[in-house]
Amino acid sequence: MSEDWDEEIKTGLKSVPKPHVSTPALPSSTSWAMVAKSRPETTASQFGSSQRSRGSGFRAKSEDDNKLRNRRGNNDDAFGASRGGRGEHRSRGRGRGFGRNDERGTRHTNKENQYRNRDSERSSVMTMSVPSSKVGRIIGKGGAKIRELQELSGARIKIQAEENSEETRIDLIGSEEAQIKAKDLIEELCEMSYGKGHSASTCTNSLRGGGWFSQTSNKEEEMQIDWSMVWALKEANDIKKFKDLPAIKKNFYIEDPNVANIYPEEAEKIRREKNNISVIDLSKDENNTGRIPNPVRTFEEAFQHYPEILDTIYAQKFTEPSPIQCQSWPVLLQGRDLIGIAQTGTGKTLAFLLPAFIHIDGQTVPREERGGPNVLILSPTRELAQQIELEVKKFNYKGIKSVCIYGGGDRKAQVDVVTKGVEIIVATPGRLCDLVRNEIVNVKSVTYLVLDEADRMLDMGFKYDIVKILIDIRPDRQTVMTSATWPPGVRSLGESYLKNPIQVFIGSLDLAAVHSVTQRVEIVEEEDKKKRVFDFIAHEMDPNDKLLVFVGRKGRVDDLSSDMTLKGIRCQSIHGDRYCFCARYSYIFFLF
Numbered sequence: 001m002s003e004d005w006d007e008e009i010k011t012g013l014k015s016v017p018k019p020h021v022s023t024p025a026l027p028s029s030t031s032w033a034m035v036a037k038s039r040p041e042t043t044a045s046q047f048g049s050s051q052r053s054r055g056s057g058f059r060a061k062s063e064d065d066n067k068l069r070n071r072r073g074n075n076d077d078a079f080g081a082s083r084g085g086r087g088e089h090r091s092r093g094r095g096r097g098f099g100r101n102d103e104r105g106t107r108h109t110n111k112e113n114q115y116r117n118r119d120s121e122r123s124s125v126m127t128m129s130v131p132s133s134k135v136g137r138i139i140g141k142g143g144a145k146i147r148e149l150q151e152l153s154g155a156r157i158k159i160q161a162e163e164n165s166e167e168t169r170i171d172l173i174g175s176e177e178a179q180i181k182a183k184d185l186i187e188e189l190c191e192m193s194y195g196k197g198h199s200a201s202t203c204t205n206s207l208r209g210g211g212w213f214s215q216t217s218n219k220e221e222e223m224q225i226d227w228s229m230v231w232a233l234k235e236a237n238d239i240k241k242f243k244d245l246p247a248i249k250k251n252f253y254i255e256d257p258n259v260a261n262i263y264p265e266e267a268e269k270i271r272r273e274k275n276n277i278s279v280i281d282l283s284k285d286e287n288n289t290g291r292i293p294n295p296v297r298t299f300e301e302a303f304q305h306y307p308e309i310l311d312t313i314y315a316q317k318f319t320e321p322s323p324i325q326c327q328s329w330p331v332l333l334q335g336r337d338l339i340g341i342a343q344t345g346t347g348k349t350l351a352f353l354l355p356a357f358i359h360i361d362g363q364t365v366p367r368e369e370r371g372g373p374n375v376l377i378l379s380p381t382r383e384l385a386q387q388i389e390l391e392v393k394k395f396n397y398k399g400i401k402s403v404c405i406y407g408g409g410d411r412k413a414q415v416d417v418v419t420k421g422v423e424i425i426v427a428t429p430g431r432l433c434d435l436v437r438n439e440i441v442n443v444k445s446v447t448y449l450v451l452d453e454a455d456r457m458l459d460m461g462f463k464y465d466i467v468k469i470l471i472d473i474r475p476d477r478q479t480v481m482t483s484a485t486w487p488p489g490v491r492s493l494g495e496s497y498l499k500n501p502i503q504v505f506i507g508s509l510d511l512a513a514v515h516s517v518t519q520r521v522e523i524v525e526e527e528d529k530k531k532r533v534f535d536f537i538a539h540e541m542d543p544n545d546k547l548l549v550f551v552g553r554k555g556r557v558d559d560l561s562s563d564m565t566l567k568g569i570r571c572q573s574i575h576g577d578r579y580c581f582c583a584r585y586s587y588i589f590f591l592f
């Protein structure tokens with residue numbers, strides 16, 4: 001998702017006040033990103049607006065095209081759908097449902113009949129359009145991809161191909177849930193962005209009638225998203241979606257009297273001495289009268305009522321809380337949302353993890369009746385996710401169970417653990433998104449959410465996955481976001497997904513460069529790069545020095561590491577195609 005998109009959201013949200021919600025007929029929660037400002041539309045036609053926007057010439061042309069297409073025949077499901085598309089439009093227009101093949105008396109496979117039955121039961125068509133250059137990818141070799149998409153989503157996908165057109169219309173037929181799944185899968189496949197420009201996919205649902213239409217023009221200025229409506233619909237939909245869930249208990253803080261009695265000036269002094277903690281209440285809620293809690297100075301001031309936690313801390317021989325912990329523990333134990341900005345290795349994991357344990361244990365519904373995990377921690381890489389899970393296991397707090405879900409790991413083993421029941425999921429967004437989409441993991445029970453190292457997750461392109469996962473998590477959850485840097489993308493994520501947070505910065509906001517590391521920039525011609533690396537190793541490194549080399553492509557990783565091996569330099573390589581075992585081995589190799 002582009003920065004443009006963030007800006008668009010932010011601008012839209014700023015300029016339009018959140019309205020009161022009173023919309024009874026709701027589109028799904030996921031369709032919001034696609035909804036465009038309503039135009040007067042008299043017919044709730046089953047055709048998408050892409051067709052409408054083509055104007056009257058379309059029908060005249062379609063007569064000839066259709067004849068031509070019918071002559072060509074129609075064997076393949078995907079191509080058949082596309083080639084016969086317009087003929088089908090006319091029949092639907094006459095109110096005969098989805099029966100082009102029925103009309104012809106063509107035979108159908110069981111799978112086709114399944115889709116057909118679902119279709120006719122619900123009579124819903126969602127229309128989206130994609131750049132025509134992406135259609136081949138959606139269809140796949142011999143139609144394999146489109147069949148897979150249909151099976152995964154449960155929706156029937158019809159490509160309404162048009163020769164010489166930059167945009168191709170796709171009809172998604174089936175239940176609303178299936179349509180949304182199909183839309184998500186197609187978008188993922190096309191790697192599209194919703195922002196400006198004509199690569200954006202757009203959609204509409206024919207059931208929703210004239211108030212909604214899809215914007216398929218490639219003219220940027222016509223894309224007018226009514227964000228007030230979007231938010232209203234989302235909020236109303238959330239209320240409906242999460243209304244049966246039990247209340248969340250969030251505030252577990254019993255402030256130590258010694259902490260409560262700290263004067264404001266003294267609290268400021270403590271913060272200054274603790275690596276310059278700066279803390280800001282970003283609450284927009286005028287009724288929020290709570291003050292920023294004073295920092296704690298000792299582990300006992302934070303956890304005296306939780307002796308098991310203290311015992312594990314003592315066992316690790318920690319002497320005092322780190323700065324981020326001093327300020328974050330009181331905030332999180334009070335149940336407030338938190339944005340924690342601090343460099344890596346400053347103890348952020350325990351800052352959010354220990355309150356998470358207390359949160360899980362303190363909920364009123366018995367654990368076995370919660371229907372899923374309470375705590376979800378999203379982390380950018382499997383190594384980080386594994387480190388966090390290691391911390392969870394180290395504390396072994398009151399039998400709380402956890403699982404680590406990451407791409408490249410054994411999917412079946414991860415699924416087995418999840419289905420047996422866990423309270424904490426630590427996951428990388430891509431794999432979790434896959435499991436949520438396939439309804440293996442249900443995140444509706446999550447009441448405490450952590451977006452760890454949000455800046456890295458965005459850098460790694462996980463924004464779509466995160467947004468998709470968050471759609472299914474109740475909005476009244478407690479949310480923590482940590483980051484080492486504070487770029488606009490992270491800010492925008494915080495503004496969109498945290499409620500009235502307290503922001504804790506450690507050190508200065510100039511966190512992009514670590515001051516203890518000397519940074520030197522050399523501009524080297526492409527063909528000289530390898531030589532420069534080997535010169536550096538030969539002439540500028542001491543025998544015990546270690547070197548991390550980052551390159552742009554996986555192939556170059558293999559190339560460089562084999563060259564190094566040939567030259568007798570001990571090295572290991574890591575990239576996404578290497579087995580997890582090898583990657584982990586490389587990591588250990590570097591550490592020792």
Ligand SMILES: Nc1ncnc2c1ncn2[C@@H]1O[C@H](COP(=O)(O)OP(=O)(O)OP(=O)(O)O)[C@@H](O)[C@H]1O
Nearest residue numbers: 318319320321322343344345346347348349350384
């Ligand atoms: N109060 C403390 N005193 C001493 N060591 C601590 C303290 N809190 C955490 N640690 C240890 O410091 C190390 C780094 O902590 P942690 O992994 O939580 O940092 P982090 O900020 O989350 O880093 P990253 O951003 O890399 O995840 C860990 O080994 C952890 O056990």
